[in-house]
Amino acid sequence: MPDTIQRLQIAFFLNDREIRVTVPPDRTALEVIRGELGLTGTKETCSEGDCGACTVALGELADELLVYRAVNSCILPAARLHGRHVITVEGLAVGGQLHVIQQQLLDHHAVQCGFCTPGIVMSLFCLFLQRPDPDEAAILEALEGNLCRCTGYITIRAAARAVAGRLAAAGGAWSDLVLPACAADMERRLRAFGEPLRATDSPNTDGRPLAGYHVPESLGELWRTLARAGDPARTRFIHGGTDVMVAVNIKRDFPEHLVDLSRIPELHVLVREGDVLRIGAGLTFTDLMESTLVADHLPVLARAAARVGSRQVRNRGTLGGNVANASPIADGAVALLGLDARLVLASAGGERTLPLETFYKGYKETDRQPGEIIRAVEVPLTGCIHQYLKSSKRPAVDCASVSSLCAARLEDGRVAACRLAFGGVAVYPALARQAAAFLEGRALDAETVRAAADLAAAEFQTIGDVRGSAAYRRALIRHHVIHHLESLRGNAELCGRNA
């Protein structure tokens, strides 16, 4: 255990209150909200982002505008509350009058034990803040990360539709029905908030595993923070925390220092530079889904992002974290591999770039050096047709059994270029090189398609686990290749849901 630990002085707005708490660095937002502040409406069940019972609305400034996003507070470090506005279920009902979402859930008998309900209310709240008229698909998407074990979703969805009806009836005044009084004037208050996150060192009398939580605000400050922390083996980077905090909560896997990259502006750049899209490592999956630049130039990346976890996970999980975490089924990493992306790695010593296809060395092993961060990914804009497929047991909040991205270009009916990247088939995201080489120069007749599918299925030493036997995975690889190439024959850019 470290000899000294930090106590973080966190200042934020919680519903209609201004809060100041001093907490050790291993506290989660949920522990502060429920434990320190006694707002027990927000529930805890899984502690790993799976069930949504702990969902709260986190209000942050983005380009000076206040945006509320649904987040899982169980995997949100408390330090991330600093300078933000949190709305919990207690912040919605005013003067004993239920919020329109709560009332409709009640009226539609969409509550039984009620344990999931605060999380469902907050997810719907964030949805209706963005748009008063969501269609059925948008309602389902907002609820992907909220598990209800007893009521069932038919009544919950009916309640959501009824909320949309109430907002439509309110016309131009719909936002008055959704936005609670505690959010009034919050944008101005957050803009005026200038307090830095302060920390004091104190003796580690309670034997805590985490010594420090550091939030550098520029790359220069990051290098100085790392130099002060000393041995890089004692530090771990955290961005969205959707992998790191699960390891902390479930595996009790604590580094000595967490270095939070989320306030470094250099990691949030998204720009087209000639024939390359440069994407900062700190962009979240939601950022990718909402970006017009991505929609215009790499729509397949937005579609792959949409297959990650749930709305709450996509709101915090980043592309850089996905690549660095080196999971064999990482949706972002598989997509980027198929897109032939390059990584920009940065350290105190300077920058280097390398192809993503050379980055992975073994299971969860990468070429990233101690003290080095992924700063950005660079994706060439090649004019290829792209398609991303993910086969999983559930369409949402599930890891892929097999995922794949196919990037290909046809010229005169023949394959002029082809890349096939797969997840779930090896210890890291991998390319089906033989199948791609076989295809180049060939016309896509039925025989060629089957032969390429057989080649791809034979390229990997697939293993069996809870997400499918080795034989099932080989069948999925064949199926993905056939699906990709048949779509290519139709020259359509598609992105399938479950294959």
Ligand SMILES: Cc1cc2nc3c(=O)[nH]c(=O)nc-3n(C[C@H](O)[C@H](O)[C@H](O)COP(=O)(O)OP(=O)(O)OC[C@H]3O[C@@H](n4cnc5c(N)ncnc54)[C@H](O)[C@@H]3O)c2cc1C
């Ligand atoms: C319920 C749930 C469902 C999920 N579903 C999916 C899914 O369907 N598909 C999927 O791909 N993933 C899924 N994930 C995993 C996770 O959300 C993603 O891997 C996400 O992209 C991680 O990003 P992050 O910013 O949260 O990473 P963090 O948790 O902050 O970090 C992850 C790792 O990357 C390192 N790191 C972070 N940023 C950098 C950087 N810029 N440079 C160097 N190292 C860095 C950290 O040190 C850590 O080792 C799920 C997670 C949860 C909790």
Ligand code: FES
């Ligand atoms: S408690 Fe299950 S997502 Fe947080």
Ligand code: FES
């Ligand atoms: S009402 Fe019981 S879990 Fe949803």
